[in-house]
Amino acid sequence: MTTALPSPYEAPELYDLALEGFRDDLAFWLDEARAAAPAPGPSARVLEVSCGTGRVLLHLLAHGIVADGVDLSDSMLARLAAKAKARGLEPRLYHADMRDFTTPERYRRVFIPFNGFAHCETIEDQLRCLQCCREHLEPGGSVVVDMSYPGLAYWLDTRTDRVLEVESRHPETGHPVRMWDTRRKDRVAQLQHSLVEIEELDALGGVARTHRFETRQRWVYPFELELLFRLAGYDRWQILGGWDRRPLEVDGGQMLAFAWKAG
Amino acid sequence: MEGPRASLRRLSPVPYTDPYHDAALYDLVYAKVRDDIPFYLSLARQAGGPVLEIACGTGRVMIPILEAGVEIHGLDLDPHMLAELRRKAAARGLEARTYQGDMRDFTMPGRYRLVIVPFRAFLHMESSDDQIRALLCMREHLEPGGLLALNVFYPAFETLRDKDGVRWRSIEVTDPESGRPIEVYDVSRYDRVRQQLTVARDVIQRKEPGSETVTRLGFSLRWIYRFEMELLLRAAGFARVEILGGFDRRPLTRDTDEMVVQAWRD
Numbered sequence: 001m002t003t004a005l006p007s008p009y010e011a012p013e014l015y016d017l018a019l020e021g022f023r024d025d026l027a028f029w030l031d032e033a034r035a036a037a038p039a040p041g042p043s044a045r046v047l048e049v050s051c052g053t054g055r056v057l058l059h060l061l062a063h064g065i066v067a068d069g070v071d072l073s074d075s076m077l078a079r080l081a082a083k084a085k086a087r088g089l090e091p092r093l094y095h096a097d098m099r100d101f102t103t104p105e106r107y108r109r110v111f112i113p114f115n116g117f118a119h120c121e122t123i124e125d126q127l128r129c130l131q132c133c134r135e136h137l138e139p140g141g142s143v144v145v146d147m148s149y150p151g152l153a154y155w156l157d158t159r160t161d162r163v164l165e166v167e168s169r170h171p172e173t174g175h176p177v178r179m180w181d182t183r184r185k186d187r188v189a190q191l192q193h194s195l196v197e198i199e200e201l202d203a204l205g206g207v208a209r210t211h212r213f214e215t216r217q218r219w220v221y222p223f224e225l226e227l228l229f230r231l232a233g234y235d236r237w238q239i240l241g242g243w244d245r246r247p248l249e250v251d252g253g254q255m256l257a258f259a260w261k262a263g
Numbered sequence: 264m265e266g267p268r269a270s271l272r273r274l275s276p277v278p279y280t281d282p283y284h285d286a287a288l289y290d291l292v293y294a295k296v297r298d299d300i301p302f303y304l305s306l307a308r309q310a311g312g313p314v315l316e317i318a319c320g321t322g323r324v325m326i327p328i329l330e331a332g333v334e335i336h337g338l339d340l341d342p343h344m345l346a347e348l349r350r351k352a353a354a355r356g357l358e359a360r361t362y363q364g365d366m367r368d369f370t371m372p373g374r375y376r377l378v379i380v381p382f383r384a385f386l387h388m389e390s391s392d393d394q395i396r397a398l399l400c401m402r403e404h405l406e407p408g409g410l411l412a413l414n415v416f417y418p419a420f421e422t423l424r425d426k427d428g429v430r431w432r433s434i435e436v437t438d439p440e441s442g443r444p445i446e447v448y449d450v451s452r453y454d455r456v457r458q459q460l461t462v463a464r465d466v467i468q469r470k471e472p473g474s475e476t477v478t479r480l481g482f483s484l485r486w487i488y489r490f491e492m493e494l495l496l497r498a499a500g501f502a503r504v505e506i507l508g509g510f511d512r513r514p515l516t517r518d519t520d521e522m523v524v525q526a527w528r529d
Contacts, residue, residue: 188517223391251455
């Protein structure tokens with residue numbers, strides 16, 4: 001993939017300004033990690049793939065979960081390590097591609113939260129990633145993938161002007177930070193190209209600084225995801241429709257996909 | 264979860280029959296569909312035979328291939344359709360070799376250079392398991408290097424929005440006997456999570472002035488997205504796959520394109 005502008009992962013401080021406050025999925029991942037323990041007592045070891053600056057990983061660690069992280073971006077991992085250190089945490093972090101990583105451990109759970117799997121843009125990428133996750137699972141362990149469902153309303157939204165995706169507040173200044181997204185969608189290639197603009201506002205509400213990035217996401221449909229699990233050698237799978245574990249009944253929300261390695 | 268039959272029943276108290284029971288009516292309704300014939304005929308000529316057509320129905324595609332002198336065998340689940348095919352072929356002085364069977368589980372005596380599944384018939388496979396079983400079975404029946412060719416619709420998103428639950432006239436043809444119009448009205452339901460289209464269809468015939476016959480038909484199809492199609496073919500062991508956007512072999516670029524699939528056995 002080639003883009004003219006940098007990836008948002010090259011600016012981890014700005015990424016965190018916009019997205020660190022997202023908490024809707026945290027309880028789900030903590031529950032999953034806790035459920036991975038075979039019996040009450042010490043936590044099972046879990047791996048987060050595409051852990052970024054640690055929004056999920058630090059939450060797990062703070063609750064006593066033994067969690068390792070894999071990410072492709074050095075700058076994101078550096079920020080994660082600094083945040084962890086400030087909290088007295090020392091996670092094992094691996095700078096590696098989600099399609100081809102190696103850690104010495106085997107895990108009860110491997111997590112790919114927050115559309116991280118959308119960075120796999122081809123069937124080859126997707127299968128290599130899921131196979132690599134499977135190799136790092138203990139027998140009976142599972143990979144859990146959280147992906148947005150590319151529903152009809154999403155595809156029919158053909159606006160070409162920018163959409164406000166997140167508005168948060170700067171933790172130091174208290175001034176608003178806005179993340180805008182200008183999207184180009186390819187319905188057949190299941191791709192979204194995003195021009196991401198992060199604006200830092202001043203005390204008067206004017207735009208003090210604008211930072212521009214580009215990124216792409218490759219969406220998957222539920223049956224497609226099941227076929228990927230099948231081809232990557234998983235034993236069985238299930239897809240739920242939200243972090244509250246509701247059944248998958250509408251297109252357009254989240255897909256929480258679980259796939260188990262044979263026990 | 265409710266199955267497609269239940270939702271059909273809810274639309275009307277009148278029982279629906281499958282569209283393949285009345286083979287003569289089927290032919291009247293689809294009389295105008297010819298745009299796929301040059302594509303499949305050309306593949307059949309290139310293969311030179313033997314060709315297997317899955318879901319051959321009344322022979323809309325198979326008879327032109329027979330007329331071209333290419334050896335072709337036809338498989339279909341419905342005996343009414345096959346009887347109509349043999350009758351039509353015989354009327355043209357041709358002998359149609361037909362086999363009644365399920366595309367998920369059939370055994371033919373020979374192997375083929377070309378297997379074709381025209382006119383979206385593969386969408387009758389309504390689960391991943393059925394889809395893969397059918398593709399495995401088709402692959403089994405190909406000679407090494409043989410070609411599987413099929414076409415299915417790509418789900419056009421504006422159609423999913425505009426036609427869902429709306430009664431609309433989907434087809435209008437002229438009855439060659441009476442010279443009067445035959446009108447087809449559909450109510451389509453799109454289950455977007457199950458990728459299932461359920462159609463309740465009224466075929467209205469006016470054989471004489473003032474009289475009107477309504478035949479109620481019902482069927483369901485499971486649509487397939489592009490990468491899903493590739494994965495299904497991989498799961499069935501096809502190593503080389505090409506997905507096109509029309510019978511003119513243009514690339515698949517729009518959701519309104521027809522998905523024309525070619526896959527080769529090693």
